Amino acid sequence: MTRTAILIACGLIAGPILGGLVSGMDRILTARMQSRIGPPLLQPFYDVAKLLFKESLVVNVWQVFCAYCYIAASSIALVLFFLQSDLLLILFVQAVGAVMLVVGALSSTSPYSHIGAHRELLQILSYEPLLVLVVVGFYLETGSFKLTSIYAWREPLLLKLPFLFIVLGYVLTIKLRKSPFDLSTCHHAHQELVKGLLTDYSGPFLALTEIAHWFEVILLLGICSLFWATNWFGMAILLVATYFLEVLVDNITSRMNWRWMLSYVWGVGLTLSLVNLIWLHQG
Amino acid sequence: MDMRAVLIALLVLAPLIGAVLCTFLRTQAVRSAIVLATGAILVVSAAFLVPLTPFKLSLASVFGLDLHRIVQVADFILLLIILYYGFKHRHLAIIALGLFQVAMLVTLEFFLVSGPTVYERVNCDQLSLMMVLIISIVGSIICYQAIPYMREHEHHYQVAPSRQPRFFFVMLLFLGAMNGLVLFNDLTVIYFFFEVTTLCSFLLIGHDRTTIATQNALRALWMNSAGGAAFILGILAVYRETGTLELQNILLPGLAGSGIYLLALALLCVAAFIKSAQFPFQSWLLGAMVAPTPVSALLHSSTMVKVGIYLVLRLAPGFAGTFLSQSVAVFGAFSFLAGAALAVGQSNGKKVLAYSTISNLGLIFACAGINTAESMIAAMLLLMFHAVIKALLFLSVGAIEQRIASRDIEDMRGLYAVMPVTALITVTGVVMMIMPPFGVLLSKWMAMEAAARNLYVIIMIALASALTVMYWARWAGTLMSDPFAGRFRPERQPVLTWLALGPLCAGGAALSVFAPWLYMGLIQPVLSGSYTASYILKAGVLENAYGAFAILPMCAVALLGLVVAVVALKRAFKSRIVPAYMSGLQTGQPFFFQGPMNQPVKAEARNYYLDSIFGEKRLTDWVNLGGGILLTLILGGAL
Numbered sequence: 001m002t003r004t005a006i007l008i009a010c011g012l013i014a015g016p017i018l019g020g021l022v023s024g025m026d027r028i029l030t031a032r033m034q035s036r037i038g039p040p041l042l043q044p045f046y047d048v049a050k051l052l053f054k055e056s057l058v059v060n061v062w063q064v065f066c067a068y069c070y071i072a073a074s075s076i077a078l079v080l081f082f083l084q085s086d087l088l089l090i091l092f093v094q095a096v097g098a099v100m101l102v103v104g105a106l107s108s109t110s111p112y113s114h115i116g117a118h119r120e121l122l123q124i125l126s127y128e129p130l131l132v133l134v135v136v137g138f139y140l141e142t143g144s145f146k147l148t149s150i151y152a153w154r155e156p157l158l159l160k161l162p163f164l165f166i167v168l169g170y171v172l173t174i175k176l177r178k179s180p181f182d183l184s185t186c187h188h189a190h191q192e193l194v195k196g197l198l199t200d201y202s203g204p205f206l207a208l209t210e211i212a213h214w215f216e217v218i219l220l221l222g223i224c225s226l227f228w229a230t231n232w233f234g235m236a237i238l239l240v241a242t243y244f245l246e247v248l249v250d251n252i253t254s255r256m257n258w259r260w261m262l263s264y265v266w267g268v269g270l271t272l273s274l275v276n277l278i279w280l281h282q283g
Numbered sequence: 284m285d286m287r288a289v290l291i292a293l294l295v296l297a298p299l300i301g302a303v304l305c306t307f308l309r310t311q312a313v314r315s316a317i318v319l320a321t322g323a324i325l326v327v328s329a330a331f332l333v334p335l336t337p338f339k340l341s342l343a344s345v346f347g348l349d350l351h352r353i354v355q356v357a358d359f360i361l362l363l364i365i366l367y368y369g370f371k372h373r374h375l376a377i378i379a380l381g382l383f384q385v386a387m388l389v390t391l392e393f394f395l396v397s398g399p400t401v402y403e404r405v406n407c408d409q410l411s412l413m414m415v416l417i418i419s420i421v422g423s424i425i426c427y428q429a430i431p432y433m434r435e436h437e438h439h440y441q442v443a444p445s446r447q448p449r450f451f452f453v454m455l456l457f458l459g460a461m462n463g464l465v466l467f468n469d470l471t472v473i474y475f476f477f478e479v480t481t482l483c484s485f486l487l488i489g490h491d492r493t494t495i496a497t498q499n500a501l502r503a504l505w506m507n508s509a510g511g512a513a514f515i516l517g518i519l520a521v522y523r524e525t526g527t528l529e530l531q532n533i534l535l536p537g538l539a540g541s542g543i544y545l546l547a548l549a550l551l552c553v554a555a556f557i558k559s560a561q562f563p564f565q566s567w568l569l570g571a572m573v574a575p576t577p578v579s580a581l582l583h584s585s586t587m588v589k590v591g592i593y594l595v596l597r598l599a600p601g602f603a604g605t606f607l608s609q610s611v612a613v614f615g616a617f618s619f620l621a622g623a624a625l626a627v628g629q630s631n632g633k634k635v636l637a638y639s640t641i642s643n644l645g646l647i648f649a650c651a652g653i654n655t656a657e658s659m660i661a662a663m664l665l666l667m668f669h670a671v672i673k674a675l676l677f678l679s680v681g682a683i684e685q686r687i688a689s690r691d692i693e694d695m696r697g698l699y700a701v702m703p704v705t706a707l708i709t710v711t712g713v714v715m716m717i718m719p720p721f722g723v724l725l726s727k728w729m730a731m732e733a734a735a736r737n738l739y740v741i742i743m744i745a746l747a748s749a750l751t752v753m754y755w756a757r758w759a760g761t762l763m764s765d766p767f768a769g770r771f772r773p774e775r776q777p778v779l780t781w782l783a784l785g786p787l788c789a790g791g792a793a794l795s796v797f798a799p800w801l802y803m804g805l806i807q808p809v810l811s812g813s814y815t816a817s818y819i820l821k822a823g824v825l826e827n828a829y830g831a832f833a834i835l836p837m838c839a840v841a842l843l844g845l846v847v848a849v850v851a852l853k854r855a856f857k858s859r860i861v862p863a864y865m866s867g868l869q870t871g872q873p874f875f876f877q878g879p880m881n882q883p884v885k886a887e888a889r890n891y892y893l894d895s896i897f898g899e900k901r902l903t904d905w906v907n908l909g910g911g912i913l914l915t916l917i918l919g920g921a922l
Contacts, residue, residue, distance in 0.1 A: 058855050058860055058861070060764075064851050064855035068844075072848065073844070089728065095718075106764050107760060109697075114888035115888060118891040129742075133741070133742065136731075143829060145735075194864065200863050
């Protein structure tokens with residue numbers, strides 16, 4: 001019982017703190033790649049704190065409801081991950097958050113929000129099946145959807161699921177809102193849609209969506225870490241390498257349109273998944 | 284007299300009596316009273332059936348007449364009625380299929396069968412009970428809502444003299460036939476009720492008597508007649524192989540090896556697919572949209588399409604482990620995917636619902652084809668949740684359509700400002716279709732875990748469920764999209780509409796909470812004969828070797844999240860309300876920005892329907908081809 005309580009608390013605290021730190025390092029790394037110095041490591045926390053104390057301006061009260069649902073779902077998903085629950089359940093809860101963010105954007109009357117929301121739906125459409133197939137890969141190898149069994153597995157899963165790890169990389173790029181998939185909204189100030197899906201979230205509610213996003217990032221990095229769950233050292237190297245690659249890709253590619261995203265991500269992602277799954281299935 | 288026989292008689296005959304009364308007593312008030320009373324009788328009888336289940340009855344005679352003889356005569360009369368409509372509309376396919384069925388029935392009844400073939404005519408187990416509960420409760424609620432709906436409908440189209448007596452005659456008859464179909468064990472009786480549902484749907488779809496209504500009704504009739512033909516052919520083959528006409532006894536183990544036996548089951552499955560409007564037979568269900576909305580609600584949720592599901596779930600143990608089973612799984616998953624893809628391309632709300640029905644039924648068939656305990660559990664849960672929530676969504680769209688005179692999703696933009704309660708109920712319905720902790724998602728989750736070893740099936744399911752999220756989320760967002768409307772003022776609706784929407788919405792949520800006990804009480808006993816059921820219930824969590832479905836904890840956490848969000852919502856009303864962002868050129872009016880010469884210009888953004896990828900024109904032919912190929916595979920592979 002106390003163990004459960006501690007794990008829940010860990011999930012709730014780790015999400016925002018680690019998420020903010022990852023975001024800070026992301027900014028510094030990006031700045032260095034662009035020959036800038038970049039903000040201090042804690043800048044994301046300063047930004048969010050500032051937003052939290054701004055006056056709340058609302059275009060539609062349902063947007064507030066949706067922002068709270070988004071942060072509730074993404075924090076619950078991370079807590080479930082810490083509690084080592086069923087992986088598919090975690091994905092579904094995470095999807096609730098993603099969908100509520102879209103519904104909130106649709107509830108505004110601004111065309112920027114609308115187009116952003118529809119692009120976000122297409123992003124969800126692109127990565128969601130792949131995420132399910134990655135989890136199916138875990139199941140075919142370990143015989144269970146439960147995280148407890150996946151952690152109990154003796155060998156690093158990366159050796160058996162290399163292609164699925166690449167597929168997860170695509171998912172991560174979309175989820176982190178990195179180029180070439182930063183269609184719906186973007187961290188950088190070069191969006192043709194203003195702030196896209198987040199245009200009409202403002203002040204404290206924008207802060208909530210940012211914190212919720214941190215929860216999601218940590219959850220996805222957690223799923224990445226499952227590929228090398230046998231020792232801490234391997235896990236750390238895998239995560240750092242993956243994130244570095246994400247930032248690199250973000251800086252050397254340009255934004256594409258949704259048609260390209262859907263056909264490319266489904267084409268490459270499904271092929272790689274199928275190859276890896278058939279291999280597991282026959283083995 | 285036996286209580287059980289009385290209940291069976293009430294469930295099948297009370298709607299028939301109500302139906303006949305409706306045609307003779309032609310005043311509005313009396314008719315409403317009859318419909319209300321019939322619904323009440325059905326619900327109460329179904330409730331009394333709960334503690335008595337399971338049981339079997341021989342029921343050789345009714346009121347001193349041989350039941351078999353009655354059904355025989357009724358069967359021929361029914362086929363003659365269908366032939367009459369075939370000749371009346373000069374529809375060659377209907378005539379040919381009708382004559383074929385008469386010939387087959389004569390062969391079966393007079394040449395093939397000798398001596399008694401059925402000893403236990405009624406078999407009421409938990410699956411039948413589940414169906415009876417769905418039909419009686421959801422079906423009655425739909426008939427209740429039809430009372431105000433049809434009054435408004437006839438007022439709007441200025442129908443005189445009223446054709447409501449005929450409408451309610453068919454609606455009630457439909458419920459009785461459905462109850463009969465799921466309670467009887469005798470294949471000839473099932474075939475009779477199967478044909479009654481075909482005829483009823485024909486009459487209901489053609490109710491408005493417009494050219495398009497007649498055309499679509501005829502299409503439904505010929506397609507379902509083809510289903511009837513496959514069904515009677517299947518019965519013939521089954522009888523030749525097994526020498527029995529009892530549904531329970533044709534599934535004895537050890538028969539699966541024989542080619543003709545599997546072909547017979549495959550024919551029965553094809554009949555089921557036609558009833559459930561699976562690809563390439565979807566056009567009859569899409570055409571059924573022309574009927575008044577309660578008809579669509581009835582066809583899509585508790586009757587008609589559920590006949591196919593019921594049959595395949597019954598037959599599934601008979602073909603477990605065969606190629607037939609695998610091809611049914613692939614066929615179902617294909618329908619799930621194709622239906623979801625086509626739904627994405629639609630802006631017509633009723634069409635989205637129709638494709639989503641086809642798609643969800645496909646998932647149920649896929650589960651039946653996977654044919655393990657886990658997948659069958661998922662199938663039965665989905666059957667139940669889909670019935671309740673789809674009825675809710677259809678009735679909501681019906682209510683919306685009568686108010687805004689459109690069924691297009693684009694026209695429902697900002698509906699929250701016009702009819703807040705209905706909009707909220709619709710959004711709740713949508714949320715119950717795609718989100719945890721609600722039942723549809725729970726069953727989808729179970730289906731995914733059960734299908735994970737079947738690569739083609741799981742890939743199609745993964746793609747389809749992402750598409751499903753897309754079309755539902757888009758719709759929910761559109762309903763809430765709204766310039767700030769100030770205070771919350773509930774709209775006015777007939778009492779019976781609220782009495783239909785409220786309980787369906789609450790029921791959908793409550794059933795999700797009680798899912799673990801539904802599993803223990805209704806589903807596990809059905810499966811215990813043929814499968815080894817595997818879930819253990821512990822503190823509201825259904826758990827097996829590879830998955831944990833934390834139903835109650837999820838409900839509790841979701842409730843907590845909801846409370847927080849609602850509190851935030853209430854506080855948000857006090858915030859400063861501002862117009863949406865328009866590049867700094869807001870005019871204060873929603874949707875408008877300040878254009879050249881200081882003129883207000885309307886900014887518009889429509890939803891993405893991705894017509895170039897998911898449009899009907901682009902996909903339908905390919906999807907029909909795919910469905911056709913898979914059907915050939917099912918029939919050919921069974922040989």
